[in-house]
Structure formats: structure tokens, C-alpha cells
Amino acid sequence: MQWGGMNSWVLTVLVVIAVACCAVMLLPGNESPKAGDLATGPVSTATATASAPASAPTTTTAPKWTPPRFKARQNERDKMVRVIRAYGLRDKAVLKAMAAVPRHEFVLPRYSRRAYADTPLPIGYGQTISQPYMVAEMTRLLKLTPKSRVLEIGTGSGYQAAVLTHFTPHVYSIEIVKPLAESARKKMKRLGYSVVNVRAGDGYYGWQKQAPFDAIIVTCAAGRIPPPLIRQLAPGGRMVIPVGRPFAMQSLMLLEKRADGSIRSKSLMAVAFVPMTGQVGKK
Amino acid sequence: MPILRTRLTVALISGVTIALELVLMRSLALRFWDHFAYLIISAALLGFATSGTALTLLRPVVLPRRRGVLVGLAMMLAIAIPLALRAAEHVPLNVQAFTRNLLDQAGNFVLIELILTIPMFLAGAAVGVTLMDEPERIPGHYAANLLGSGAGAGGAVALLTVMTVPEAMTVLAATACLAGLILLPWRRLGAVLAALSGVAVLAAVQLLLPWAPSMSQYKTLPLLEWSGAETIHRCWGPLGRIDVLSGGAVHYVPAGFSPVCEEEIPPHVLIILDGDSATGVFRTRSPAEFAFLDYTTAALPYRLAKCSSVLILGAGGGGDIGLARFHSSGRIVAVESNPQLISVMIGPLRQRGGGIYRASGVEVVNVEPRGYLSGGGEKFDLIQIPFFAVSSAGEAAASESYLYTVEGFERMLERLRPGGMINIACEARTPPRGGLRLFATAAEALRRTGRQPREHLVMIRAIGTVNVTVFASPIRPEQTRAVRKFCKVRNFDLCRLPGLRNEQTNLYHELDEDYYESAGAILGGESERYFDNYIFDVRPTYDDRPYFFRFLRPLAAVELVGRLGSFGRGFLEVGYVLLAVALLESVVLAAVLIVLPLIGRAGGLRRSTGKKRAFGYFLLIGIGFMFIEMSFLQRLTLYLAHPLYSAAVVIGAFLVFAGIGSSLSRRWRSPSTVIRRAGLVVAVISIVYIFVLNELLYPTQGWPVWSRAILAVGAVAPLGVAMGHMFPTAMRCLGAERPTLVPWCWAVNGFAGVVATVGAVLLAMEIGFSGVAALGAAMYLGAMIVAVPATAKRDG
Known part of the structure; x- marks a missing residue:
């Protein structure tokens, strides 16, 4: 039999290879949680937001990924989620993710009691873990799907990246402070968020090797939007970034790259983030 | 007291005091920002005034031993200068957190002022003691005081020109010591031993406690250094310290940069003035490598008309010179007020991009921009004013600026050829303020020169930048079309253009409060009502009130804080708040210290x-x-x-x-x-x-x-x-x-x-x-x- 000039046995071989590949991809990885307070039972796989997908995904096959589940201090997390809801954020997938990630594991021990307060907290090296509402809102703005490839600039404690894994297993995160990057990497592994790829480096340049990204989230303030990040945004992709002078009020911006490469952006709200170190964009 | 030696001592102490004020201003500008000048002036006058109160109370003790007290005060001043500097370094004042943590930071602010008041108190007391001399001698002593002060002002500039701030401080401490030694009764062994002990203590402080002015961790320079940027050159001068930074952590994105620009930004170093104000110096081999700047709002005038001669008011790192050369401008006059910056560009940075100052067709003039404009003479096709930030935390709210005033624009319009343009960009903030004031100021200058602003003004914006272009002649239809094309290609938004409709605005970078309607209101007949009702003060600024960077009205500040709570404090302008705190504190202290001597019986003041x-x-x-x-x-x-x-x-x-x-x-x-x-x-x-x-x-x-x-x-x-x-x-x-x-x-x-x-x-x-x-x-x-x-x- 001929089909488009291709022999049937060749087609059969290709189908077999494709099925084998899919099977390999679907095999369970080594992401099982290890922390003492982890729940034993699996939970649902990555949850898409209620929002429409941002773009045609660049990754067509998503690995099977089950984010870890935690019991400890669930009441406090639920209370925190109620606070976030009070801001008017109603996205169920985002709220579910916020209710699932153990923020107390990401703060310094001395701030553990305040881990679920709706406030940023110091994590050392002049950096902070963001206010829970801000984490939720920025996550919502990205409109992630299970196939989205997302780049985070400013890993910090790793909390934001952990939240992102509840939407997609393709999470790449860059942190300029090497000890923070190392600590976040270890923490992710210990808690079971091993799909997060953490790299120590200068976020200004993005992660060219893994580009393009469907979403880029910048969790530190930039004087100007770094051009390399715009280039690494896929057509249809979204970037959330605080823009403004360091240690002052900045503007949280949502930037979208359209299919024709043109850029649309919007100033959403005034925020105060720690600065993107190494970048200057003012006189 | 010997008249001549007394007056020499008083003149030296007065000179040291004024010079100390200027050097302290420099030191605090390096640690924080320029607006601390008022803190120094307040500290100085507070010290003088407090010394008057102290002398009133201690009059019976001081009067019989004026000479010894004067010598002692001079020696103590010499020691107090270095000690006060070192003590002030330990006060954790955080200007950026000032409005958010008002009570704590106001306490730190007052503490620094009180520490710096100590040397001023000693100097004031020294002058005050001489005024307790015979009545007929007072005018002569007072004259010595004023003449010494006058010389000190000039001396400080000379000192800062030839040495660093720590070195200048050492010279001042040594001069105060000398002032004491001049009046020392050398035949009295006790006095000589005391004076020598003072000299020894001063030497010990200088040698054992080395000092260099620190820098707020919230400035740009510490952030960059911490990121691994390397300082390749540093120099000091009366206008500030210049640091040149290089390395992988240094990446400069120009203001008003298009998000769709595909051109690479050339390798560059950063020039940083006083640790904060940064400008990039681009290492290029030809003008063509400045193509990336054609994707900034600053490039707009070049796309509207041929700009053969360009005046750049603020040469900085040479970016705007590069843009003019990219567009083949034959005559480029670049004004730079900081002579050190020029020296750095044509010296250490000559091979790293600074050579653009010496490029053919480029003339760099060392003068203040407003001064150059007022000098008359050559006319230009384009006057380009580089981007300026509106100071997010409001640090510059109390700073005067004479370039962005109605009179400043009038001088610029006088220097334009027919068909010429002024192009100026500033930081766009939410809610809008700087861009609107710039627009209103330009409009008023156009009105005062007999032009119809509607026909002479274009406003566009990029992400974070507002750009105003002022035309000497009415905008032509083909220029209108060119502006639209320029913005479309670069994804910039139109805010004001003849024939612009609302639906054509706010397309690329969407804002809740766009500039279009505000610009219309400013140009319309109801502009006064608009200015009255807008939350920020965006009225035009004039030479008589040159506070371009002050936007927040006191009543609006109260309303914002009341409505938004602690978040609203983020809108407060630090420069203004610092002034208000300084005034409040001065009034309270003045009241206490003036009334204090009246309460007790000391000095016989009550009677x-x-x-x-x-x-x-x-x-x-x-x-x-x-x-x-x-x-x-x-x-x-x-x-x-x-x-x-x-x-x-x-x-x-x-x-x-x-x-x-x-x-x-x-x-x-x-x-x-x-x-x-x-x-x-x-x-x-x-x-x-x-x-x-x-x-x-x-x-x-x-x-x-x-x-x-x-x-x-x-x-x-x-x-x-x-x-x-x-x-x-x-x-x-x-x-x-x-x-x-x-x-x-x-x-x-x-x-x-x-x-x-x-x-x-x-x-x-x-x-x-x-x-x-x-x-x-x-x-x-x-x-x-x-x-x-x-x-x-x-x-x-």
C-alpha cells in the first residue's frame, strides 16, 4: 500500500516509535515527595486556569506531573487563601495552588510563624519572598496551561516557582544570588518540586537555550524591560514584570507578544519589589 | 584677649564652619541624595543658636576666662569634626523607607542632625564668646567672623576640587586645631599641655579610625558592585564622585526604548555620579552601531525633518551624540555641566566609547545648560534634552531646576531655526505627573511667545517614558503622518498630535489614565479648572518657583494617606517631607532653647x-x-x-x-x-x-x-x-x-x-x-x- 509516497511498513515503524516515546514520557519520574509532612496520596495533575491558553504551546508533550501535597498548616493556608479572595481574585486554579504550596517551608525559620501572613518576608541577601496575594495575582496574569513553558526571573526562596508547578511542569527559574539559587534548588528537590529547573545567573539575559517561553514572570523590579526577555517570549506569550526604580513604587506591567511580533502592554497596579540587580535603566 | 590673634582665630573657625557645611553636603549627597543640604544648613544654624543659649546660661563662668574657653572650643571643634562624621555613619537612616516608616526614620534624621550640630555648636560658641568681648570690639570681631565665612565658602570649593571628601575633612580639622593654637597662651604650661593633648587625640582619631563616606545600599552603585560589576575608574570633585563600572552585570537599556527593537545594544560601561545617577557609554566603531537608539522616543525629531545642527543639553555618556551622528547631523554641540565627566570621557574612557566627545562635527561645551541657552548666538534645528527621571521616591521634590521652566523653554525657542524642534523626555509615572507638567510648561512658553500650542506640540509615550516635542513652526501634515508611522513601527503610543482622535490612543501600552484627555484639557480654555482638580500639581513651573519635581500638594498627601493608608505613603515625596520634618523640628527646638534660659536664674536673664x-x-x-x-x-x-x-x-x-x-x-x-x-x-x-x-x-x-x-x-x-x-x-x-x-x-x-x-x-x-x-x-x-x-x- 502506498500512502503519500510512503510504504506502509515505514508508517508502521513510525507509529510504533511514537507510541514508545509517549509511553516513556508517561512513566512516573522521581518527583515523589520526601518531606516528612507530605501527604501520601497523589492529587490531581497540573491544573489549567479557567482562562484561555496564552498561545499555541511550544511543547507538545507534557510529562506526567503530580505536584506534592502537604498537610501541615493547611488551616493557615486556607485562611491565607480567604485573604487573597478578599482582594477579588476568584481564579479557582490559582487559589487551589496557593492552598497547596507550603509557604512555611520557603521562609526563614525565624519568620515561620508569619509564613501565611499576607506580607512579604526577608529571605536573606537583601531579597524577599513576595506577598502571597502578589504571587497569586502574577500567576493568574500568566494564564498558564499544562503545556506552557514558563521562565521565572528571580527564584528567591523558590515559592513562586513551586506555585507555578501546579500549572505546568515546564518551569525554568534564574536567580542571580548563587547561595539562594543553590538553596532553592535543594529545597525544591526535598519538597518534591523537582520539575523546576533552577539556574544561577543574570536574569537580564533570560535563558536563551530554553527559549521561547509562553510566559515570563519577573519577581524583581527592573528599571526597564530587558530586551532579551522580550525576544525570548513566544508569539502569544505573556510577561508580568514590575517596572520602576529600585526601592520605590513600581508599576506592575503585563506585556503580551502578538503573533505578528508586536507588543501590547498594560500598567496594572503600583507595587514595591526588590530590584533586579545588575540592571540599570535610568539616568 | 589679643585683638589680632582673636580675630584671626575667629576668622579661621568661621571659615572652617562654612567649609565644613559644604563638605558635609557633599558627603551626605554621596551617602544619600542632594536634598540633605538643608539638613546641614539647619544643623549649622541650630548649633550656632544652641551655643547662644549655652553661653547665656554659662555667662558667669565663661566671661572671666574667655581666651581659654575660645582656645578650648577651637581644639574641641578640631576633634569633634572627625568624631561627628564617624558617629553619623552609624545612624541607620533609610531615605527610601522614610515615608513608609515615618516615625523611626524621622528619629534617625533628627539624630544625624543633632550629631552634626555638635561641631557647629562648638564653632558657634567660639564666635559667641568673642561677642562677649568689650562692646567696641564686637563689630570688628563680627567682621572677622563674616570675612572668614566668606573665605571658607570659596576655600571649600578649592578643597573639593583638589582632594577627596575624607582628605578635605582632615584639612578642616587641622585648620580648627591651628585656630586654637594661634590664640594659645604659650607661656602657660598647663594650656600648652592641654593643647598638645588635643593635637594627640586628633592625630589618634585620624590614624586609628580611618573614615570614608559610606553609601546607601539603596543606590545604584552598591547594587551593581554587589552583582559583580567592576569599578574601573573613580574620581572626586566638587560636583560629585564619578565611578565607571564595567563587567557582565552592567547592562544599560536606554530610556524610551521600543519593545520591538531587534538591534543589539553595543557593549558599554556605566558612568555613575554620586553612586546613583547612571549613564551608559557605548563602545562603537561607527555611527551605524547607534541604530538601536533609533528605536527610542529621542529619535522622533530626526524622522520629521533634517537635523543638520543639533544642540544636546546634557552630553552625559554620549548616547544622544551617537543618535545625532547616526542621523548624519553635521554640527553637534553637546553641553555638559560637569567638567570631571568630560575629563573622564576624553581621558580614561577615550578608547571605550568616550572618544565620541572628540568625533568630527562634535563640540562639547562645559557650561550649565540654562547658561548656554541664555548666552545667545548659534541657532539649531534640534535641541535635544536627554531623558530625566522624575525621582520615584520624590527625593528631588525640593530641588530647583531651571531647564524645565517656562523661561527655560522660551530661551530654547529663541535658539531654534525656523522649523526647528525641542525634544525632551521624562519618566512616565502612574498617575501621570512629570510628562503632563512638561507638556503644560512647554504650552505656556509657546503661548508667551505668541504661538498657538495646539499647532506646535506633539506628545508620545513608550513604556515608562513620555516624550514631548515642541515645534518652532506649526506642525506640517507630512510631519503628522511621520509621527504616526514612527510610533506604529516602534509600538509607541500617541498622546497629543494635531488631528488625533481618542480611539487612536492608548493602543500599545495601555494605561488606566491616559495622557490624551489631560493634554486636551491643558491646551483647552478650562486648563485652570483642570489644574485645580487634578490630584497632583502639574501646573507649569517658572524660574521664580523652579520646583519641577514637586507634584504632591500637602492636602492631596493627607487625602492619599487617609484613603490608601500605609500604601498611600508611597506617593509622598521624600524631599518635601524631609523639609517639613526639618522645619517642625527646628521650630520645636528653637522654642525650647530660647525659652529655657528664661526659666532658670542663670545668667540673670530673667531680671x-x-x-x-x-x-x-x-x-x-x-x-x-x-x-x-x-x-x-x-x-x-x-x-x-x-x-x-x-x-x-x-x-x-x-x-x-x-x-x-x-x-x-x-x-x-x-x-x-x-x-x-x-x-x-x-x-x-x-x-x-x-x-x-x-x-x-x-x-x-x-x-x-x-x-x-x-x-x-x-x-x-x-x-x-x-x-x-x-x-x-x-x-x-x-x-x-x-x-x-x-x-x-x-x-x-x-x-x-x-x-x-x-x-x-x-x-x-x-x-x-x-x-x-x-x-x-x-x-x-x-x-x-x-x-x-x-x-x-x-x-x-
Whole structure:
């Protein structure tokens, strides 16, 4: 039999290879949680937001990924989620993710009691873990799907990246402070968020090797939007970034790259983030 | 006390004090930002005033041993200078958190001021002790004080030109020590041993506690250094410290940069002034490599007309020169006010991009931009003003700026060829303010020059940047089309353009509050109503009120904080808040320290008569002196076109001529006549100057700076001489009749100066410097009315 000039046995071989590949991809990885307070039972796989997908995904096959589940201090997390809801954020997938990630594991021990307060907290090296509402809102703005490839600039404690894994297993995160990057990497592994790829480096340049990204989230303030990040945004992709002078009020911006490469952006709200170190964009 | 040596000591201490103020301003500008100048002036005057209170209380102890006390004070001043600097370094003042954590940070602010007050207190006490000398000697001592102060102002600039801030501080401490040694009674072994001990302590402090001014961790430089950027060059000067940074962590994105630009930004280094203000220097081999700048808002004029000759007001790192060369401009004049920056560009950075200052067709001129504009002469197709930030935390709210005023735009319009353009960009903030004020100021300048603003103004914006283009001639239809195309290609938004419709705006970078409607309101007939109702003050700024960066009205601040709570504090402007805190603190301290000596029995002040009249007189001349000096300092700063040099010339001239006036005051027999005539002369000259000084001086704006300095000194001379009569004449009367009141009145006068210095700036924001000068004149008239009856009795 001929089909488009291709022999049937060749087609059969290709189908077999494709099925084998899919099977390999679907095999369970080594992401099982290890922390003492982890729940034993699996939970649902990555949850898409209620929002429409941002773009045609660049990754067509998503690995099977089950984010870890935690019991400890669930009441406090639920209370925190109620606070976030009070801001008017109603996205169920985002709220579910916020209710699932153990923020107390990401703060310094001395701030553990305040881990679920709706406030940023110091994590050392002049950096902070963001206010829970801000984490939720920025996550919502990205409109992630299970196939989205997302780049985070400013890993910090790793909390934001952990939240992102509840939407997609393709999470790449860059942190300029090497000890923070190392600590976040270890923490992710210990808690079971091993799909997060953490790299120590200068976020200004993005992660060219893994580009393009469907979403880029910048969790530190930039004087100007770094051009390399715009280039690494896929057509249809979204970037959330605080823009403004360091240690002052900045503007949280949502930037979208359209299919024709043109850029649309919007100033959403005034925020105060720690600065993107190494970048200057003012006189 | 030996007259000559006493006066030499007083002159040296006074010189050290003024120089210390200027060097401290430099030091705090490096650690924080420029607006700390008022903290230093307040600390100085507070120190002087407090010393008056202390001398009032300690008069019986001090009077019999004036010489020893004066020597001791000079030696203590020498030691206090380095110790106070080191102590102030440990106060954790965080300017960025000032409005969010007002109480704690205000406490730190006051603590720094009190620490820096200590050397000022010692210096003030030294001068105050000499004023407790024989009444006939007072005018001479006072003259030495003023002459020394005048010399100190010039000396500080010289010191900062040739050495670093720590080195200058060492010289000042050594000079204070020398002032003490001059008056030392060398035959008394105890005094000599005490003085030598002082010298040893000073040497120990300098050697064992090395000091260099620190820098706020919230400035750009520490952030970059921490990221791994390497400092490849550093130099100091009176206008600031320059650091040149290089390395992988250094990446500079120009203002108004298009998000769709595909051009690479060339390798570059960063020039950072005083640790914060940064400019990129691009290493390029040809003008074509500046193509990336064609994707900034600054490129707009080049796409609208051929710009053969370009004037750049702020050469900086040479980016705008590169853009002009990219567009083949044949004649480029780049004005740069900082001579050190020019030296760095053509020196160490010559091979790393600085060579653009020497490129063919480029002429770099070292002058203040406004001064260059006022000089007259060559006309240009384009005047390009580089991007400026509107200071997010409001640090610059109390800073004067003469380029972004209606008069500044008028001077620029005069320097344009027919069809020429002015292009200026500033930081876009939410809600809009800087861009709107820029637009309103340009519109007002166009109206005043007989043009219809609607036909001469274009406003566009990129992410974070607003760009205003002012056309000398009405915008042509093909230029309108070119603006639209320029914005479409670069994804910039149109805000104001002839024929623009609302639906054509806010397309690329969406804002809740767009500029389109605001721009329409500013150009319309209801602009006053718009200005009144808008939450920020975006009215045009004028030379008389040159506070471009002050947007927040006090009432709006209260409303914002009330509505938004702690988040609303983020909108408060630190520069303004610092001034208000300084004023409040000065008033409270002044009230306490003036009233304090009246409570106890020390010094016999309670029993003394004539306190109310003396209080009123010295309060009025204290406030009047500072009001008049501050307002003329502002006018002459603009005339001399260089803030630091003009401050040195004008303050120096005021002090020197007041000193001469003080010395001359001894010649007059009748105090009431002196006070009456001097008060009238001060009031009349001040009022006349308000109306005619600009007209008298501005025709000579194009003259060399030294000749303008001479004219400025000439303008100050009659005023200074007249003002110099008022204080010592009354002091002489008091010294003869009520000596117990002398130090107390010295305190009252000092406190009045503290309050007036800060108050003058806050007042000028509301009523302008002319209003402040008029108030100063009224104060002198008031003082005259208060004092004449009392002094007339003495005449009789």
C-alpha cells in the first residue's frame, strides 16, 4: 500500500516509535515527595486556569506531573487563601495552588510563624519572598496551561516557582544570588518540586537555550524591560514584570507578544519589589 | 584677649564652619541624595543658636576666662569634626523607607542632625564668646567672623576640587586645631599641655579610625558592585564622585526604548555620579552601531525633518551624540555641566566609547545648560534634552531646576531655526505627573511667545517614558503622518498630535489614565479648572518657583494617606517631607532653647528688661537675612549658571559685605539712625531688585563667568553692607546696656536663621522666591520699627 509516497511498513515503524516515546514520557519520574509532612496520596495533575491558553504551546508533550501535597498548616493556608479572595481574585486554579504550596517551608525559620501572613518576608541577601496575594495575582496574569513553558526571573526562596508547578511542569527559574539559587534548588528537590529547573545567573539575559517561553514572570523590579526577555517570549506569550526604580513604587506591567511580533502592554497596579540587580535603566 | 590673634582665630573657625557645611553636603549627597543640604544648613544654624543659649546660661563662668574657653572650643571643634562624621555613619537612616516608616526614620534624621550640630555648636560658641568681648570690639570681631565665612565658602570649593571628601575633612580639622593654637597662651604650661593633648587625640582619631563616606545600599552603585560589576575608574570633585563600572552585570537599556527593537545594544560601561545617577557609554566603531537608539522616543525629531545642527543639553555618556551622528547631523554641540565627566570621557574612557566627545562635527561645551541657552548666538534645528527621571521616591521634590521652566523653554525657542524642534523626555509615572507638567510648561512658553500650542506640540509615550516635542513652526501634515508611522513601527503610543482622535490612543501600552484627555484639557480654555482638580500639581513651573519635581500638594498627601493608608505613603515625596520634618523640628527646638534660659536664674536673664523688643528685633533680622539671601542666591544661581560656584560666590559675597558693613557700623554715633537707614536701604534694595535685577543682569548673560561673578558680587554689595549694619549695631547697644541679653539674642538670631532657611524653601514652593524676598524686606522694616524707639533713647 502506498500512502503519500510512503510504504506502509515505514508508517508502521513510525507509529510504533511514537507510541514508545509517549509511553516513556508517561512513566512516573522521581518527583515523589520526601518531606516528612507530605501527604501520601497523589492529587490531581497540573491544573489549567479557567482562562484561555496564552498561545499555541511550544511543547507538545507534557510529562506526567503530580505536584506534592502537604498537610501541615493547611488551616493557615486556607485562611491565607480567604485573604487573597478578599482582594477579588476568584481564579479557582490559582487559589487551589496557593492552598497547596507550603509557604512555611520557603521562609526563614525565624519568620515561620508569619509564613501565611499576607506580607512579604526577608529571605536573606537583601531579597524577599513576595506577598502571597502578589504571587497569586502574577500567576493568574500568566494564564498558564499544562503545556506552557514558563521562565521565572528571580527564584528567591523558590515559592513562586513551586506555585507555578501546579500549572505546568515546564518551569525554568534564574536567580542571580548563587547561595539562594543553590538553596532553592535543594529545597525544591526535598519538597518534591523537582520539575523546576533552577539556574544561577543574570536574569537580564533570560535563558536563551530554553527559549521561547509562553510566559515570563519577573519577581524583581527592573528599571526597564530587558530586551532579551522580550525576544525570548513566544508569539502569544505573556510577561508580568514590575517596572520602576529600585526601592520605590513600581508599576506592575503585563506585556503580551502578538503573533505578528508586536507588543501590547498594560500598567496594572503600583507595587514595591526588590530590584533586579545588575540592571540599570535610568539616568 | 589679643585683638589680632582673636580675630584671626575667629576668622579661621568661621571659615572652617562654612567649609565644613559644604563638605558635609557633599558627603551626605554621596551617602544619600542632594536634598540633605538643608539638613546641614539647619544643623549649622541650630548649633550656632544652641551655643547662644549655652553661653547665656554659662555667662558667669565663661566671661572671666574667655581666651581659654575660645582656645578650648577651637581644639574641641578640631576633634569633634572627625568624631561627628564617624558617629553619623552609624545612624541607620533609610531615605527610601522614610515615608513608609515615618516615625523611626524621622528619629534617625533628627539624630544625624543633632550629631552634626555638635561641631557647629562648638564653632558657634567660639564666635559667641568673642561677642562677649568689650562692646567696641564686637563689630570688628563680627567682621572677622563674616570675612572668614566668606573665605571658607570659596576655600571649600578649592578643597573639593583638589582632594577627596575624607582628605578635605582632615584639612578642616587641622585648620580648627591651628585656630586654637594661634590664640594659645604659650607661656602657660598647663594650656600648652592641654593643647598638645588635643593635637594627640586628633592625630589618634585620624590614624586609628580611618573614615570614608559610606553609601546607601539603596543606590545604584552598591547594587551593581554587589552583582559583580567592576569599578574601573573613580574620581572626586566638587560636583560629585564619578565611578565607571564595567563587567557582565552592567547592562544599560536606554530610556524610551521600543519593545520591538531587534538591534543589539553595543557593549558599554556605566558612568555613575554620586553612586546613583547612571549613564551608559557605548563602545562603537561607527555611527551605524547607534541604530538601536533609533528605536527610542529621542529619535522622533530626526524622522520629521533634517537635523543638520543639533544642540544636546546634557552630553552625559554620549548616547544622544551617537543618535545625532547616526542621523548624519553635521554640527553637534553637546553641553555638559560637569567638567570631571568630560575629563573622564576624553581621558580614561577615550578608547571605550568616550572618544565620541572628540568625533568630527562634535563640540562639547562645559557650561550649565540654562547658561548656554541664555548666552545667545548659534541657532539649531534640534535641541535635544536627554531623558530625566522624575525621582520615584520624590527625593528631588525640593530641588530647583531651571531647564524645565517656562523661561527655560522660551530661551530654547529663541535658539531654534525656523522649523526647528525641542525634544525632551521624562519618566512616565502612574498617575501621570512629570510628562503632563512638561507638556503644560512647554504650552505656556509657546503661548508667551505668541504661538498657538495646539499647532506646535506633539506628545508620545513608550513604556515608562513620555516624550514631548515642541515645534518652532506649526506642525506640517507630512510631519503628522511621520509621527504616526514612527510610533506604529516602534509600538509607541500617541498622546497629543494635531488631528488625533481618542480611539487612536492608548493602543500599545495601555494605561488606566491616559495622557490624551489631560493634554486636551491643558491646551483647552478650562486648563485652570483642570489644574485645580487634578490630584497632583502639574501646573507649569517658572524660574521664580523652579520646583519641577514637586507634584504632591500637602492636602492631596493627607487625602492619599487617609484613603490608601500605609500604601498611600508611597506617593509622598521624600524631599518635601524631609523639609517639613526639618522645619517642625527646628521650630520645636528653637522654642525650647530660647525659652529655657528664661526659666532658670542663670545668667540673670530673667531680671533683665527689654527682652521682648530684643527678641522681636533679632528674630526679624534673622529671618529677614536668610529670606533675602536665599531668594537672591536663587536668582544669581540662574545668572551665574552653576549652582556650586554661584553658591560659593553669592554666600561668600553676602558674608564678606555684611562683614564690611559690620565694620563700618562702628563709625556711626547714633544707633537709631544706623538701624533706621540700614533697615530702609535693605527693604528698598530688596524690593527694587525683585523687579529690576533680572533686567539689569540678564543682558550680560553671555559674558564670561568671571565677569558675571564680579557683577553678581557688585549686586550683592550694597545689600550685604546694609544688612551687616543691623546685627552689630544692636549688639553693641545691648553689650553696653544689657550685656546679659547678648548671648541670648545671638541664640534668637541663630534660631531665626534655622527656621527661615527651611521655611524659605517651603514658602518659595507656594509664593515664589520673589514673594520670599518681599517678606524678607518686610522683616527688615519690622525690625527697624521694633528697634528704633529703644535705640533713640540711647541716642538721647
